[in-house]
Amino acid sequence: MTPATYDYGCAGVIGIGTPQANPTVEAEMRVLMPPAVLVAVTRLTSTADQSIDRLRDYLAHLDRALAQFDTLRPAAYGFACTGSSYLIDRDREHALTERLEARFGYPIITATDAIHAELQRSGATRIALASPYPPALADAAALYWRQRGYDVTEVRRIETGNADTRSIYALGSADARPIATALAARDVNAVLLSGTGMPSLALLADPPPGAPLLSSNLCLARSLCRHLGLAEPDPIDWHPRLAAALTPSNEGHSPQ
Template sequence: MTPPADSRRDYGRAGRIGVGTPQANPTVEAEFRRLLPVDVEFVSTRLVSRQADARARLVEYLERLDDSLASYGGMGLDLYCFACTGSSYLLGHAAERERVDRAANRFGYPVITATQAIEERLQQLQARRIALIAPYPEWLLSAAVAWWRGRGFEVASQRQVAIARPGDTSSIYELTSADALAAVRAAGDLRVDALLLSGTGMPTLPALAAIQAVAGVPVLSSNLALAGQAVARLGLTLSPLPTPAD
């Protein structure tokens, strides 16, 4: 757990979280806003890259982690959330840990990646056999499957959520939670310990209750896991999820 947040703050008395989100991603902040307790504030920075190639762009987001944290200047953060699963999948666990640990030591606060948060939540659920559904092109889905198998999980099934332009990962941001729900329905009977909806750019919260009902097993999304593990480090819990009527 991180040290207690500064109760003298007007905003973020229970915690101030930095959030790094891919440059064109509109989903992370929207879902964090709905998940974090009222006394926890988040301050976002964009993960930026001029690389035209999607693979190179995702890798650069994590390779430039120190630059992203430096963009906060002297702002006092209690922790930082790196909200891009694809970067971790492509770099691999060892390289991710090296960059994250180096940045945390340099800036003096914990750095949590989305993949780390997902793994922690799966461990809490004692889930070893998982289903993976993600809006990834084949090369990124393969990297994700390899990542989770490398972390000791059995990926019993995998399914792509179709995106408009398969070669362009930014088209993930055109999806809705209804697309995630449709993919879960199409997956059929999931005989697993947990369902992972990977990808911070795919909205899930509006359909999460319906997804849970269809899946019949615990459901994790990247943003849900990341926000949950972040507030846990502050000694808090997530805000109740809104009902569809809200």
Template sequence: MDLAELATRPALGLLVPPANPTVEPEMNRLIPSGARLYATRLPVMPDTTLDQRNRAYIASYEPALKSFGSLKLDAATVALTGPSYRLGAGEDDALAARLSASAGCPVETASGAIRHALKAIGAKRICLFSPYPAWLTEEAAGYWTGASFTVAQVVKVSETFRAYELTTEEVEAALCQVETTGIDAIVMSGTGMITLPAMAARPERSSPPLLSSNLCCAWWMMKKTSVAPGPAFARACAQLAAA
């Protein structure tokens, strides 16, 4: 594809936490050449705790969207989940609506994209796969329960926030702890956690499907812009690719 043809493809935007090493590499594999992918970084907040950052990030979403300048986006996602978990699904939807109105294109949070994906595959009972400390895992479980999903199991990959440092081996080992009976989907929360190698290593259409934050963000943006998922996406989650 030459540059002239590429310029006609939908432009997809990402808002990424400043130190997150995973969003762009996974998105570039999940989203095929039928779209253009652009990212902006949220502000660095030195000398703050994870909880303080989660509370402060929300105010930076609209300025971050404006940092794309005159680049016209066709859809965008806020590629982090933590700040939304303390809001609950209703406030999360209201936030996405405000951001969409401000940006002039559909904008969704990662948690909202996961909700849409769960509904698209008809999943009700989930296993929450968490790389978070206990307090944020509790907020996440409350978010999903409040959004009318049943959190049937919680599997914690770490007792501290290590999402950016987790190895594929650690993720795969934690997945072995999931009790799959009666589970409709495994929600792998956290955009900084590497998930694609573990997802691609599973047999096609394994049950329950793995839904990562990055996978769901990619799917939501592609649905909004009529971009068909490519082979890498289908290997990661055939059920969502067909939804």
């Protein structure tokens, strides 16, 4: 079947799955992705009360999110939730995504696989983790990366004041800066800002000295661009878009 063409998205169509209350993924993908890419978003949903159960549901019921696209067939789908991957056996996750790829006809790239790809490309083996998660999920994140072969030298939690992972969405880049600054000064190859819900682009645009910073959304955007055969997000392009996104608009206000 010939791929459909659209007025918007002449450079390609990508799908993104974001947790249901996450306000960050769409905003950061809009900044990072080239304007000629059409970004279509589905919500990963769950009615579970506990954060851990919701995160597991996002993967277990991923087929429901993909079915929301109906006849739209993106070139690739980015699963923008690291916490889910930290809580499920990696072989089981890959079996699930492979089955859904065969069913829906396009590749599924998880945020954790995108991070792993970036770490491999840079040759990083020693990493530090800045985690906005509650303790149990922070421990699961550290274990996950150790099992993937990385020396996780330090984990620093970014406090949200709440065990519910949805409290991450109230954080800003400024909340992560002190911990990112401290970790970047360590003897590590990279500092991972884990979690797609924690805003990080302002921090990445003005990083502290020391080890390079990586965020979940930046890594996912890079992987998706490579899949489309496009140049990776270039700071020269996305920094102005970030500045515009962070500047309050005066539209609709009359001059005084």
